[in-house]
Amino acid sequence: GYYYNEYLRSDWRYTLSSTDVTNIDDDASLYIKEQAGTTTLSSLGHTLLYDERDSKIEPSRGYYLKLGTEFAGLGGSEQFVRATTSAGKYFKLAEDTVLMFGASAGYMWGYSDRKISITQRFYLGGDTLRGFEDAGVSPRDKATRDPLGGLWQYTGTANLTFPVGAPKEMGIKGKLFVDAGGIGKTDSSVPSSKVYSSSAPRMSIGTGVIWTSPMGPINIDLAVPVIKKDYDETEFFRLNFGTRF
Numbered sequence: 372g373y374y375y376n377e378y379l380r381s382d383w384r385y386t387l388s389s390t391d392v393t394n395i396d397d398d399a400s401l402y403i404k405e406q407a408g409t410t411t412l413s414s415l416g417h418t419l420l421y422d423e424r425d426s427k428i429e430p431s432r433g434y435y436l437k438l439g440t441e442f443a444g445l446g447g448s449e450q451f452v453r454a455t456t457s458a459g460k461y462f463k464l465a466e467d468t469v470l471m472f473g474a475s476a477g478y479m480w481g482y483s484d485r486k487i488s489i490t491q492r493f494y495l496g497g498d499t500l501r502g503f504e505d506a507g508v509s510p511r512d513k514a515t516r517d518p519l520g521g522l523w524q525y526t527g528t529a530n531l532t533f534p535v536g537a538p539k540e541m542g543i544k545g546k547l548f549v550d551a552g553g554i555g556k557t558d559s560s561v562p563s564s565k566v567y568s569s570s571a572p573r574m575s576i577g578t579g580v581i582w583t584s585p586m587g588p589i590n591i592d593l594a595v596p597v598i599k600k601d602y603d604e605t606e607f608f609r610l611n612f613g614t615r616f
Contacts, residue, residue, distance in 0.1 A: 382418045387411075387447075390490050400512035402519055402561050406489050413447035416440065424461060429583065430471075431463040443491075444482070451487050453479040467544065471530045475499075478523040486560050492520025493554060495573075496604070498611055499526055500552045502575025502594030507604035510557040510568040516602060519557045519566065526552035532581060542583030550575050550594070567602045574598040588613060 372382035391409045417440050424433035437457045444450040457475035464470055481487045496507035509518035530548040537543040551574040557566060577594030592609045599605065 378421055378423050380420045380422070382420070384416045384418075386414045386416065386441075390488070392490070398515065400515045400517040400519065402512060403489060403517055410449055410488050410490070411447035412443055412449045412491070413445045414441050414443035414449070415445060416442075424459075428588065430461045431469045432461055434458065434460040448485075449488060449491060450483050450485040451479050451481045451491065453477065453491075467532075467534045467539070469532050471532075472528070473530070474525075474527045476523075476525045480522065481558075487522065487558050489520050492522060492557065493524040494518060494520055495524055495526065495552050495554050496606075497609065500573065500575065501548065501550050501577055501592050501609060502596045502605060502607075503573065503599070504604040504606045507606070508552065508554055508573055510554070510561075510566045511602050513565055513567055516567075519561060521554035521557055521568075523555035524552065526550070535580070544581045544583075546579050546581060548577050548579070548592075548594075550577075551598075567600070569600055571600075572598060573600070573603065586612070 372380060374380050389409060389411050392406045395404055395407055419438045420435065422435040424430035424435055435458065439455040441453040455475070455477040457473065459471060459473035462470045477493055479487065494506040494509050496503035497505040500508055506518040510521055511518055528548060528550045530546060532544045532546045535543060535545040551572050553570045553572045555570050556563070556568050573596065575594045575596045577592055579590060579592040582589045590611050593607060595607065596605050
């Protein structure tokens with residue numbers, strides 16, 4: 372990667388990986404069983420980031436815009452193009468009180484009549500949509516409720532961080548947040564009549580604590596879904612490390 376100037380950065384990456392799908396449960400989805408075996412990913416990716424935030428770890432002012440592309444098919448069995456974008460804006464409301472708005476979207480498509488593997492598709496939940504389990508929001512096999520992944524997704528978030536009265540040097544803050552997002556249809560090789568699927572938005576509200584520890588930010592999130600589908604999988608508590616970006 373390299374900088375064009377103080378704010379604009381370009382990064383390139385090459386990925387070579389092998390994924391072996393084995394030991395599938397007997398009662399798993401037929402569409403997961405079809406994924407058994409080894410696939411190889413050989414891809415070239417590019418990310419363009421414009422970042423005017425005052426800090427990468429604890430921003431209080433500024434904004435960022437991020438565009439990403441990935442082309443898979445430089446050899447290997449995976450053949451697809453993935454495009455992603457995200458943006459965030461930060462407002463300092465008072466000392467150590469920051470309001471953040473963010474959004475992201477992604478879309479992928481295959482070519483040469485190749486199916487896109489379940490392991491490469493989009494899933495929402497966990498850090499990307501708090502209040503829902505990892506892959507908790509996804510098209511699902513009606514027979515088994517297994518997540519199959521979607522070919523596009525979108526998310527939005529509003530996040531308020533504030534002091535909780537602890538000494539500043541402890542690095543502990545509280546937060547309130549609202550997350551929303553949706554996901555598109557799965558690969559066209561799966562009949563729509565066999566799948567639960569809806570691109571309608573889901574939404575959750577929550578609170579939590581951020582501790583800026585010597586090892587980096589540690590987040591404790593408590594979230595409740597307020598808009599969901601019956602087949603979505605939810606969670607109330609989540610512990611994670613790092614900064615949402």
